[in-house]
Amino acid sequence: MTAQGRESGFGKDLIGLEALTGDQIEAILDTAEPFKEISERKIKKVPVLRGQTIVNLFLEPSTRTRISFEFAEKRLSADTVNISSAGSSVQKGETLVDTARNLEAMRIHMVVVRHGSSGAAKFLADRIPSNVINAGDGQHEHPTQALLDLLTIRDRFGAIAGRRVCIVGDILHSRVARSNIWGLLKCGADVAVCGPRTLIPAGIEELGVQRLDSIEEAIEWCDVLYVLRLQLERMEGGYVPSLREYNRVFGVSSERLGRAGDEMIVLHPGPMNRGVEIDSDVADGPRSVILPQVTNGVAVRMAVLYLLAGGRPELAEDAKAAAR
Amino acid sequence: MIAAGARSILPPDRGPPGSHGCLRRVARDGSSEAETTLTHNVLDEAAARGLLAELSAQLDRAIEPDARLILIGIHRRGDSIAAEIGRHLEPTRGPVPIGSLDITLYRDDFGQVGALPLVGTTRIPESIEDAHIVIVDDVLHTGRTIRAALRELSDFGRARRIQLCVLVDRGGRQLPIQPDYVGRVIEVGPNQDVAVRVADTDGAWGVDIVALPTAPEAGA
Numbered sequence: 001m002t003a004q005g006r007e008s009g010f011g012k013d014l015i016g017l018e019a020l021t022g023d024q025i026e027a028i029l030d031t032a033e034p035f036k037e038i039s040e041r042k043i044k045k046v047p048v049l050r051g052q053t054i055v056n057l058f059l060e061p062s063t064r065t066r067i068s069f070e071f072a073e074k075r076l077s078a079d080t081v082n083i084s085s086a087g088s089s090v091q092k093g094e095t096l097v098d099t100a101r102n103l104e105a106m107r108i109h110m111v112v113v114r115h116g117s118s119g120a121a122k123f124l125a126d127r128i129p130s131n132v133i134n135a136g137d138g139q140h141e142h143p144t145q146a147l148l149d150l151l152t153i154r155d156r157f158g159a160i161a162g163r164r165v166c167i168v169g170d171i172l173h174s175r176v177a178r179s180n181i182w183g184l185l186k187c188g189a190d191v192a193v194c195g196p197r198t199l200i201p202a203g204i205e206e207l208g209v210q211r212l213d214s215i216e217e218a219i220e221w222c223d224v225l226y227v228l229r230l231q232l233e234r235m236e237g238g239y240v241p242s243l244r245e246y247n248r249v250f251g252v253s254s255e256r257l258g259r260a261g262d263e264m265i266v267l268h269p270g271p272m273n274r275g276v277e278i279d280s281d282v283a284d285g286p287r288s289v290i291l292p293q294v295t296n297g298v299a300v301r302m303a304v305l306y307l308l309a310g311g312r313p314e315l316a317e318d319a320k321a322a323a324r
Numbered sequence: 325m326i327a328a329g330a331r332s333i334l335p336p337d338r339g340p341p342g343s344h345g346c347l348r349r350v351a352r353d354g355s356s357e358a359e360t361t362l363t364h365n366v367l368d369e370a371a372a373r374g375l376l377a378e379l380s381a382q383l384d385r386a387i388e389p390d391a392r393l394i395l396i397g398i399h400r401r402g403d404s405i406a407a408e409i410g411r412h413l414e415p416t417r418g419p420v421p422i423g424s425l426d427i428t429l430y431r432d433d434f435g436q437v438g439a440l441p442l443v444g445t446t447r448i449p450e451s452i453e454d455a456h457i458v459i460v461d462d463v464l465h466t467g468r469t470i471r472a473a474l475r476e477l478s479d480f481g482r483a484r485r486i487q488l489c490v491l492v493d494r495g496g497r498q499l500p501i502q503p504d505y506v507g508r509v510i511e512v513g514p515n516q517d518v519a520v521r522v523a524d525t526d527g528a529w530g531v532d533i534v535a536l537p538t539a540p541e542a543g544a
Contacts, residue, residue: 037445076429
């Protein structure tokens with residue numbers, strides 16, 4: 001079932017990067033480029049989404065992503081409402097689809113959804129006519145995170161194609177890793193993963209992703225080291241013996257970076273566990289682009305909101321000719 | 325798509341002596357007969373360059389020598405014209421800061437047209453606070469682009485004065501907006517458009533009247 005609703009050239013929703021082509025991904029990044037400048041203005045607001053109502057439905061804890069979306073929405077002049085599970089009717093046992101239908105009844109335009117279950121964003125998108133943007137669903141995808149990572153890589157190297165990117169850490173449970181793998185492969189990067197065997201999905205090579213066994217090997221090989229957050233509950237799950245052990249084997253330290261190429265950069269999606277997956281002198285060091293990632297997050301989300309609300313880059317030339 | 329009889333909607337030649345005034349069939353991308361557009365040249369390269377020099381001289385005479393002048397071109401062809409005017413002003417006024425405004429996010433027809441253009445980048449070279457701004461565009465038509473530009477500029481600060489300079493005023497205003505400096509007034513019908521060609525994008529300077537397949541949407 002597909003809900004009838006507003007559609008841009010990208011479809012009604014952004015659920016994941018798996019469904020997009022490399023060209024579509026690059027088009028989103030191209031659109032994000034001019035949005036960077038708006039956040040540098042004295043008055044950080046453009047009127048393009050005036051009158052659009054956007055609900056940020058965050059049913060799982062999030063600070064960075066929610067605030068980044070909220071800034072993006074406000075800088076485009078949309079009206080926003082934030083809903084979290086605590087203190088809402090979700091806590092009283094209302095189902096996701098009932099919550100969404102009630103929101104629809106209040107005449108909204110878009111829903112940005114974060115949910116603990118894989119597939120929740122798609123489930124919602126199929127049932128309501130509003131645009132749905134996935135802000136992270138379980139272990140499935142987190143497309144806007146990967147888009148901001150791709151933009152950061154492109155900013156530094158000029159292009160994504162041909163770059164070697166190694167993702168380090170808990171690949172198995174990570175929606176950030178999944179979205180990045182799809183995005184990087186579609187944009188033509190060479191992708192590798194590195195981490196404890198228990199946290200690397202079986203058969204990942206079939207996607208065209210290499211496995212690197214040691215962090216030293218990864219650092220020597222890559223242009224971009226993407227360090228994932230080690231979720232502390234993984235230790236309780238028995239995937240990792242201890243945080244100290246993880247840091248000793250896979251932690252990214254400045255000594256280990258001594259073997260890296262001159263241009264190599266380090267990304268991290270946040271929030272960081274300093275001293276576990278990444279040491280402070282790396283996180284705050286010259287190779288780190290962790291804060292530029294956060295800045296790019298707002299621009300990329302502005303681009304996604306703009307495109308889903310009606311912008312169609314593939315028709316740009318026609319529109320320009322018709323509208324002068 | 326134009327019927328064979330479309331020739332008759334073109335006005336008599338209004339170009340200056342020396343302009344071609346001839347009808348040409350111009351193929352857009354593909355050269356199939358169905359895709360052709362009728363184009364009528366009004367100003368050739370030399371005449372367009374002359375007009376730019378004249379327009380620059382108008383600005384130079386009217387704007388006090390000690391004003392903090394900033395030229396802001398409207399993306400894309402306004403940019404090229406602003407740069408050219410800047411070059412003309414340099415001998416008398418020194419280098420003039422030049423900015424570029426992309427008004428896509430300030431348009432008043434978001435969601436009404438089926439498609440929206442790619443967003444371009446706005447560059448404002450220095451603070452516009454207390455500056456004398458001249459907005460530069462290729463063709464003034466409905467005035468909606470200029471309204472959007474004024475809204476956008478106000479988000480960058482409070483200029484002392486904002487003026488408007490256009491290479492061609494084609495009439496058809498839908499808002500109370502008038503230019504301060506005009507290169508040429510070319511009145512055309514609803515089924516026609518004025519197309520300015522600029523050297524850096526189109527290879528050469530020039531002004532054409534183009535017959536449109538249908539009446540244009542309320543745009544600029």
